[in-house]
Amino acid sequence: MNSDGLRGTLDRLERYYDAVPRSGARAEDFGPLTLFVREGQGQGWPYYARPTLGHRGPVSVADIGDVRARQRELGVSESFEWVAETTPGLRAAVERAGLVVHEHPLMALDLDAASPPVASDGNAEGISVRIVGPDDPALSSALAVPYLAFADPGTAVGAAGPAELDELVVSQADDGSVERIAGRIRAGLTCVAAAVADGTALCAGQHQPVGEVSEIVGVGTLPSARRRGLGMKVTEALVADAGARGVETVFLSAGDDDVARIYSRLGFRRVGTALIAEPAG
Numbered sequence: 001m002n003s004d005g006l007r008g009t010l011d012r013l014e015r016y017y018d019a020v021p022r023s024g025a026r027a028e029d030f031g032p033l034t035l036f037v038r039e040g041q042g043q044g045w046p047y048y049a050r051p052t053l054g055h056r057g058p059v060s061v062a063d064i065g066d067v068r069a070r071q072r073e074l075g076v077s078e079s080f081e082w083v084a085e086t087t088p089g090l091r092a093a094v095e096r097a098g099l100v101v102h103e104h105p106l107m108a109l110d111l112d113a114a115s116p117p118v119a120s121d122g123n124a125e126g127i128s129v130r131i132v133g134p135d136d137p138a139l140s141s142a143l144a145v146p147y148l149a150f151a152d153p154g155t156a157v158g159a160a161g162p163a164e165l166d167e168l169v170v171s172q173a174d175d176g177s178v179e180r181i182a183g184r185i186r187a188g189l190t191c192v193a194a195a196v197a198d199g200t201a202l203c204a205g206q207h208q209p210v211g212e213v214s215e216i217v218g219v220g221t222l223p224s225a226r227r228r229g230l231g232m233k234v235t236e237a238l239v240a241d242a243g244a245r246g247v248e249t250v251f252l253s254a255g256d257d258d259v260a261r262i263y264s265r266l267g268f269r270r271v272g273t274a275l276i277a278e279p280a281g
Helices: 003-023 061-074 090-096 139-151 162-171 177-186 230-244 257-264
Strands: 025-030 033-038 049-051 080-083 099-110 128-132 191-197 200-210 213-221 249-253 269-279
Touching (some): 003 213, 003 249, 033 061, 061 090, 080 090, 090 099, 090 269, 099 257, 139 200, 230 257, 257 269
Antiparallel strands (some): 025 033, 099 249, 128 191, 191 200
């Protein structure tokens, strides 16, 4: 990808980053920064603050402090997310404000220029990989399993298994999260894919289409079910679904370089570095 093509991709991603939270969050204006705050009930991934779309000037430590004060007032995560190559000066200010910055490979797949992978919907090992509808009984476990995956990061086989997943599903039964995501599925705002065995999701993830761009998020495998290629198959299913919806660019933030190499097998290429800042500890 040449520099003009890369800049065009990053510009599309910036517009997407600004648009995608607005279907489920309100935006609060802090000048060079915008804070997205989740609206409605139910558990879900927390939103964040990020550079205001179109802002080209500096961001000060005071600007960051204003947003953090509001985040504390609201009782939400003091989290900031941005792309290093698009807002290169923000990292220094964030670190001066005392936050810790985590780097993640930012990877994109241009579906307009290359054929998307063919999704696997077979039944290897009794596992079915499928798109999960709003009334699918597997939806609750598909929404819960990434939480167990991210609580035990990495690719090694872990201890958490079906019993822990069942516990988490029960604990989340009344929090409204399944109903909220079911509504987003019906509205075309979210697509969920899962690798399902005996009615329970062993791996799941989502993509969130906005126009011709979609981000794959939250792909996680039950720790005890790792090393079986389930994350790859779920990602394939999400990419295929995105292409069927007319999406031209699919992107994601990989956990680390090892995970990025796995996604590169599906045709994803690194286009930048996604940065997440949060308080230490």
